Every structure is written in structure tokens, then in C-alpha cells.
Amino acid sequence: IMARNMSTAGTITKVDLADAVRRLAGIPKEKARIAVEALFNEMSANLAAGYRIEVRGFGALSVFLPDPKRIPAHLRRHTSGTMTNPRPRVKYSQSKFLRTQLTNHMNEAAERGKLQ
DSSP: OGGGGOSBTTBOOHHHHHHHHHHHHTOOHHHHHHHHHHHHHHHHHHHHTTOOEEETTTEEEEEEOOOGGGSOGGGOOEETTEEOOOOOEEEEEEOHHHHHHHHHHHHHHHHTTSOO
């Protein structure tokens, strides 16, 4: 549905999401933009505060600190002979529903010869 309105090839932007919200909810463009911006601001603030975000049917986002021992040696930063603290990372886990949808889509595309 949204693919026909992508701003750039293969990428959905916040503007595209706001346009989809506008069309589906029948609200003015500015209100849709504010809603999408508020959603991402709220998600960012909650992730930064250490909360896990779960969207049923899509997946879950959580923040973690990588184990410094598992970071490859060539990527470690050293200051005065000690390793600096690793930066927080966001982990995404897709839902079973989304995984099934993606698998079905990929299988259908492969059958049509569009995917190899």
C-alpha cells in the first residue's frame, strides 16, 4: 500500500508515514505529521530511558550495552590502555506474525521469479 508513495527508492520516510496516516485516518496533513513526529519522539525517549517497546504484529525494540569482550579487537577504542565504555545499541526482534508475512512474501516473489 505504502510502496507507491515512497520518497526515495526502497525507503519509507517519516513524511511517507505521515502521508499514510493522513490518508487512512482522514486527518489534515499537519496533524498527521505531528502524530508521527510525536510517536517517534515518544519511542526515542522511552528507549533512552531503558524501556522496551513492543508493537504487536511488528516486533520489539530494546536497548543494550554490548559486552566489551565480544567486540572485535580492531573495533575497540583504547584510552590510556583501558577500553572505553561501549555505546548503547538498539536491538530489534521481529514478531512471529511479521516473520510469517515476510516469509510468505519472499516465497511468492521467488515463485514469480523476482527473487533469487
